[in-house]
Amino acid sequence: MARNQKDHFYKKAKAEGYRARSAYKLQQVNQKFRLIKKGNSVLDLGAAPGGWLQVAKELSKGRVVGVDLVEIDPIDDVTTIRADITVPETLNLIKDALGEADADVVICDAAPNLSGNWTLDHARSIDLARSALAVAGEVLRPGGSFLVKVFQGESFKEYLSEVKSRFRTARAHSPAASRKASAEMYIVGQGFLKAPVAVGEEIELEIVGKGRSGDGVAKVKGFKIFVRGAGQGETLQVRITSVRPGHATGEPTA
Numbered sequence: 001m002a003r004n005q006k007d008h009f010y011k012k013a014k015a016e017g018y019r020a021r022s023a024y025k026l027q028q029v030n031q032k033f034r035l036i037k038k039g040n041s042v043l044d045l046g047a048a049p050g051g052w053l054q055v056a057k058e059l060s061k062g063r064v065v066g067v068d069l070v071e072i073d074p075i076d077d078v079t080t081i082r083a084d085i086t087v088p089e090t091l092n093l094i095k096d097a098l099g100e101a102d103a104d105v106v107i108c109d110a111a112p113n114l115s116g117n118w119t120l121d122h123a124r125s126i127d128l129a130r131s132a133l134a135v136a137g138e139v140l141r142p143g144g145s146f147l148v149k150v151f152q153g154e155s156f157k158e159y160l161s162e163v164k165s166r167f168r169t170a171r172a173h174s175p176a177a178s179r180k181a182s183a184e185m186y187i188v189g190q191g192f193l194k195a196p197v198a199v200g201e202e203i204e205l206e207i208v209g210k211g212r213s214g215d216g217v218a219k220v221k222g223f224k225i226f227v228r229g230a231g232q233g234e235t236l237q238v239r240i241t242s243v244r245p246g247h248a249t250g251e252p253t254a
């Protein structure tokens with residue numbers, strides 16, 4: 001970001017009571033994509049010092065949970081957890097804080113400490129973003145939304161396609177408040193496809209029913225998979241070809 005633009009958002013944040021100028025990035029992304037709506041529950045990963053938490057709370061007025069390696073000064077009616085988002089045990093802390101319901105939105109502005117070695121910093125940023133996607137995969141409701149910051153570099157496209165395989169739409173976006181920072185990019189995933197299978201996966205399935213269009217129907221953990229040309233009672237190897245919020249489709253491999 002250009003220096004005077006940085007100063008502009010810094011001063012504005014100070015004047016308006018936000019803990020970080022990144023608050024404006026979330027406001028801008030939200031204006032464009034309408035990720036956080038009234039009543040939503042929001043999980044913020046890499047949340048300190050809490051600018052995004054403040055904005056998330058204003059927008060949703062619902063349950064808001066923030067996680068960071070460092071302590072976050074308290075914010076009214078926001079739950080904060082001091083934990084590492086890359087370790088599996090953190091998931092249970094998050095689930096406890098969210099309560100019974102899944103999150104509507106998961107946002108992640110986590111960033112590694114910069115080493116000055118761009119290849120390394122990019123790789124660490126991708127690791128954090130992968131952890132955020134894994135957490136989102138566990139706690140998001142079907143149809144939910146995801147926002148994640150990634151430093152650009154050679155693995156950016158690969159990561160974007162990982163997000164694409166889990167959401168109806170996924171795109172890269174650079175909000176005005178972070179423009180000219182060539183390095184940082186946000187990825188917005190909308191319409192979470194909560195499914196126990198992924199596109200491209202091969203899996204053995206037993207056809208237990210018939211769909212209206214004549215396709216065979218199999219179930220994995222209660223999730224319906226329509227298999228083209230398969231008959232009831234068959235057990236066959238299937239390649240998953242599409243995943244939607246409520247069902248998936250597949251083709252027999254042989």
Ligand SMILES: C[S@@+](CC[C@H](N)C(=O)[O-])C[C@H]1O[C@@H](n2cnc3c(N)ncnc32)[C@H](O)[C@@H]1O
Binds near residue numbers: 020110
């Ligand atoms: C740019 S700051 C987030 C700013 C925040 N969005 C705001 O508006 O106040 C990035 C944060 O990511 C956190 N972070 C980095 N690695 C982390 C990890 N493994 N687990 C949790 N937080 C992490 C850092 O401690 C830092 O506070």
